[in-house]
Amino acid sequence: MRWAIAGLALLGLGVSAYLAYEHYGSPIICIGQGCAIVDQSVYSEIFGVPMSVLGLLIYVLILGLALGSLKAENPLSSWLHLGVFGLALTGVIFSAYLTYLEFAVIRAFCTWCMVSAVTITVIFILAAVKLEDPTRAGTSS
Amino acid sequence: MARKVRSFFKPIPLVVLMALIVAAGLIAASQLSAQWKQRSATGAEAGSQAGSGIGAEAGSGEEEAQAGGESSPSHEAVLTEQPVKGNPDAPVVIVEFAEFYCPFCARYLWETYPKIEEEYIDRGLVRYEFRNLVVHGAVALLAAVAGECAHEQGKFWAFHDRLFESVFPGRNIYKHEQLDLDDLKELARGVGLDLARFSRCLEGFNADYNYCLAGYNRCMEEGEARERCAEGFSSCLGENRMMQKILEDRRELQRLIEELPPEEREQAQRIGTPTFFINGHILVGAQPFAKFKQMIDRELERAKAQGGDE
Numbered sequence: 001m002r003w004a005i006a007g008l009a010l011l012g013l014g015v016s017a018y019l020a021y022e023h024y025g026s027p028i029i030c031i032g033q034g035c036a037i038v039d040q041s042v043y044s045e046i047f048g049v050p051m052s053v054l055g056l057l058i059y060v061l062i063l064g065l066a067l068g069s070l071k072a073e074n075p076l077s078s079w080l081h082l083g084v085f086g087l088a089l090t091g092v093i094f095s096a097y098l099t100y101l102e103f104a105v106i107r108a109f110c111t112w113c114m115v116s117a118v119t120i121t122v123i124f125i126l127a128a129v130k131l132e133d134p135t136r137a138g139t140s141s
Numbered sequence: 142m143a144r145k146v147r148s149f150f151k152p153i154p155l156v157v158l159m160a161l162i163v164a165a166g167l168i169a170a171s172q173l174s175a176q177w178k179q180r181s182a183t184g185a186e187a188g189s190q191a192g193s194g195i196g197a198e199a200g201s202g203e204e205e206a207q208a209g210g211e212s213s214p215s216h217e218a219v220l221t222e223q224p225v226k227g228n229p230d231a232p233v234v235i236v237e238f239a240e241f242y243c244p245f246c247a248r249y250l251w252e253t254y255p256k257i258e259e260e261y262i263d264r265g266l267v268r269y270e271f272r273n274l275v276v277h278g279a280v281a282l283l284a285a286v287a288g289e290c291a292h293e294q295g296k297f298w299a300f301h302d303r304l305f306e307s308v309f310p311g312r313n314i315y316k317h318e319q320l321d322l323d324d325l326k327e328l329a330r331g332v333g334l335d336l337a338r339f340s341r342c343l344e345g346f347n348a349d350y351n352y353c354l355a356g357y358n359r360c361m362e363e364g365e366a367r368e369r370c371a372e373g374f375s376s377c378l379g380e381n382r383m384m385q386k387i388l389e390d391r392r393e394l395q396r397l398i399e400e401l402p403p404e405e406r407e408q409a410q411r412i413g414t415p416t417f418f419i420n421g422h423i424l425v426g427a428q429p430f431a432k433f434k435q436m437i438d439r440e441l442e443r444a445k446a447q448g449g450d451e
Contacts, residue, residue, distance in 0.1 A: 043171060043175050045174065046167070046170045046171050046174045047170065047173075047174045047177075054167070079152075082152055082153065082156055083156075085156060086156040086157070086159060086160045087160070089156075089157060089160035089161070089164070090160040090161075090163045090164045090167070093160070093161070093164035093168075094164050094167050094168065097164075097168050097171070131153065133151070133152060133153055134152055135152060
């Protein structure tokens with residue numbers, strides 16, 4: 001299960017990296033399609049920080065924590081897992097907000113943004129299923 | 142004892158709370174940032190609309206559109222009158238499809254085009270044509286129309302060069318300025334265009350655009366499907382004389398793609414700006430000069446070989 005989370009985080013990382021790359025300009029051409037419209041909108045950045053970079057950041061953190069929690073003997077394992085859960089929760093809420101923007105406000109949608117939204121949702125569900133109170137987990141095992 | 146401590150400190154609810162706070166903070170920041178950006182953008186837009194009252198100008202715009210639509214010679218004119226540079230009988234023809242808000246078109250113009258001009262156009266080896274391919278929406282469309290309005294007065298290229306410099310100040314292609322009607326008129330003044338004529342041309346388009354956009358918004362408010370409203374908008378704006386030129390450029394692109402040799406069709410799948418056709422061979426993107434040179438030289442060789450045969 002935790003391997004799955006790490007794998008998904010890697011996928012999300014790839015997608016965000018691609019979107020960030022597109023945001024800062026694909027090497028040589030401009031294409032006006034869904035992603036470009038979303039990416040051109042006033043919602044594409046938070047005070048200069050592109051959404052894709054935020055995505056990149058959150059996936060890097062999740063990946064790091066998920067890899068850390070892989071070792072069962074790691075005493076911090078369930079704490080790290082709780083961290084994954086918290087990050088994923090933030091990600092899910094924020095993704096839901098972005099998806100709402102795409103459909104209701106910008107009225108253009110971008111396939112790769114959707115892929116990222118689905119990825120973070122699945123990570124969240126997986127993390128929630130396996131969630132346990134770290135203060136108890138230590139004593140129970 | 143330890144149990145008691147734990148009952149005070151519940152990590153899961155705490156993490157959930159933190160996650161909620163962070164998410165709320167991000168959303169708030171996003172809204173603030175968007176409002177802040179929108180304010181600076183609509184400031185410019187309000188300026189552009191002040192120059193053209195929808196009611197007053199729409200009439201003249203429509204008249205112009207009809208004049209353009211009904212007389213078929215204007216269609217002919219649309220077909221042949223491209224902004225062109227170089228020897229009309231040159232053995233190689235390059236057609237560029239570009240847009241003024243496309244950073245790679247700007248990069249191409251500043252880094253690669255001067256070499257093509259020096260080595261081929263100025264020597265009468267290449268005839269160079271410009272066509273519009275609008276990919277960045279309304280602002281880019283307005284700029285494209287402004288280019289055509291300048292072209293009407295025979296000053297396309299000077300306007301084209303200035304326009305790129307203004308959209309990407311300091312030649313920084315990662316940051317663009319959105320130009321409004323007044324900015325475009327200022328540019329037109331700068332290259333010595335007949336300002337009254339230029340303004341009529343551009344404002345006529347702008348009025349038609351606003352008129353059609355109002356129709357689109359009404360359509361959306363009535364809960365029609367987005368595609369339907371978009372279709373209505375396109376056919377409404379298609380009445381405009383300048384828009385017809387932009388659409389004609391699009392059709393020309395389609396024609397050139399259809400005429401591509403089969404082995405080059407695949408490249409036309411991911412078309413964008415800038416795209417070039419060198420004697421009917423496609424080159425997508427702001428590629429390095431060497432790539433252009435290779436293709437142009439090949440065409441020159443071919444033309445020479447054919448000339449020798451005859």
